Amino acid sequence: MNFLEERIKKDGQVRAGNILKVDSFLNHQLDTELLDQIGQVFYEKYKDKGVTRILTVEASGIAIACAASRYFKVPVVFAKKAKSRNLDGDLFTSTVHSFTYGKDYNVTLSKKFLGPEDKVLLVDDFLAVGKAMHGLIDICTQAGCEIAGIGIAIEKGFQEGGRNLRNSGYDVTSVAIIESMSEEDGITFRTAPY
Amino acid sequence: MNFLEERIKKDGQVRAGNILKVDSFLNHQLDTELLDQIGQVFYEKYKDKGVTRILTVEASGIAIACAASRYFKVPVVFAKKAKSRNLDGDLFTSTVHSFTYGKDYNVTLSKKFLGPEDKVLLVDDFLAVGKAMHGLIDICTQAGCEIAGIGIAIEKGFQEGGRNLRNSGYDVTSVAIIESMSEEDGITFRTAPY
Numbered sequence: 001m002n003f004l005e006e007r008i009k010k011d012g013q014v015r016a017g018n019i020l021k022v023d024s025f026l027n028h029q030l031d032t033e034l035l036d037q038i039g040q041v042f043y044e045k046y047k048d049k050g051v052t053r054i055l056t057v058e059a060s061g062i063a064i065a066c067a068a069s070r071y072f073k074v075p076v077v078f079a080k081k082a083k084s085r086n087l088d089g090d091l092f093t094s095t096v097h098s099f100t101y102g103k104d105y106n107v108t109l110s111k112k113f114l115g116p117e118d119k120v121l122l123v124d125d126f127l128a129v130g131k132a133m134h135g136l137i138d139i140c141t142q143a144g145c146e147i148a149g150i151g152i153a154i155e156k157g158f159q160e161g162g163r164n165l166r167n168s169g170y171d172v173t174s175v176a177i178i179e180s181m182s183e184e185d186g187i188t189f190r191t192a193p194y
Numbered sequence: 195m196n197f198l199e200e201r202i203k204k205d206g207q208v209r210a211g212n213i214l215k216v217d218s219f220l221n222h223q224l225d226t227e228l229l230d231q232i233g234q235v236f237y238e239k240y241k242d243k244g245v246t247r248i249l250t251v252e253a254s255g256i257a258i259a260c261a262a263s264r265y266f267k268v269p270v271v272f273a274k275k276a277k278s279r280n281l282d283g284d285l286f287t288s289t290v291h292s293f294t295y296g297k298d299y300n301v302t303l304s305k306k307f308l309g310p311e312d313k314v315l316l317v318d319d320f321l322a323v324g325k326a327m328h329g330l331i332d333i334c335t336q337a338g339c340e341i342a343g344i345g346i347a348i349e350k351g352f353q354e355g356g357r358n359l360r361n362s363g364y365d366v367t368s369v370a371i372i373e374s375m376s377e378e379d380g381i382t383f384r385t386a387p388y
Contacts, residue, residue: 029307030256030270032263058253059272062224063260069226076224078253113223 027060039067042151049148094138116144130161221254233261236345243342288332310338324355
């Protein structure tokens with residue numbers, strides 16, 4: 001098992017409804033040393049791809065994106081989930097359905113931070129059905145930028161998001177891929193995810 | 195001028211309604227090298243305070259909290275702005291009014307991540323009226339933890355948040371304090387903010 005799989009085994013909790021709670025280290029409390037290791041995996045995989053920006057969506061993706069940014073030495077941009085008064089000017093917008101929150105929401109990104117000259121690494125903490133990631137890809141399409149790769153901390157391999165993205169030709173790197181999980185039998189991982 | 199004041203002068207934009215746009219480096223696009231410098235200022239100020247956790251609120255505070263966490267080598271915990279299905283169990287909750295978004299919202303934190311044994315550094319990207327910070331202080335009061343200090347990237351010194359916190363006895367470190375700003379006359383800073 002790699003470092004993230006070991007941590008999930010140790011501190012992750014499986015709950016009803018395909019929920020994996022990793023809030024003690026990944027998305028409520030944050031272990032920044034672990035995040036650095038995740039960022040380093042992405043860097044080793046995509047360091048020769050000419051990445052110019054790392055794109056994620058608030059909030060949980062920000063910490064992972066920042067960890068990766070320190071290796072790539074390029075800025076993070078994060079899509080916002082609500083339109084604030086401070087976001088003026090032209091925006092890229094995409095609509096995303098969240099299963100976690102049970103509703104649709106818009107993700108927006110100021111047009112000045114992404115353009116046709118960019119090669120983007122997309123990152124997020126989770127990949128399940130892939131709705132949030134498709135919102136980010138939609139924004140990249142609107143911006144006309146190139147997607148260098150997709151870096152995910154934890155992929156739920158038993159849901160279709162990762163398979164669909166790979167079938168569409170995206171280069172997806174998930175640090176841990178969950179093959180199956182249940183409250184009774186615990187968690188099994190797909191071998192050698194990256 | 196210090197590094198953050200210089201960056202604000204260079205890339206910040208003053209807009210009507212006391213809005214300072216720093217979205218090209220602090221809260222939409224993120225310059226993680228600059229964030230590291232901010233985290234280091236907080237560390238130099240509070241490294242002897244026995245900090246056990248760094249507390250912030252999503253989303254913009256997360257990146258700064260992570261940068262500080264790498265110096266302090268303690269976890270980040272971030273309060274969430276919406277109740278998700280994945281947040282179960284006992285929660286600390288406080289209500290905050292956002293002038294930026296023009297509405298009230300709840301901030302919540304799982305009780306398992308903060309307790310009476312903790313010494314907490316509170317951090318955020320902006321301090322203006324201080325509503326978000328009072329929400330975090332309220333959560334710390336509920337948790338019974340000690341507040342070691344408050345680290346802010348940019349304080350709007352012409353609004354009452356910083357003065358009120360210091361008058362209440364909190365040790366506030368703002369890397370840049372804006373004395374005044376206007377679209378016509380630009381930005382002036384308070385001398386030697388930390």
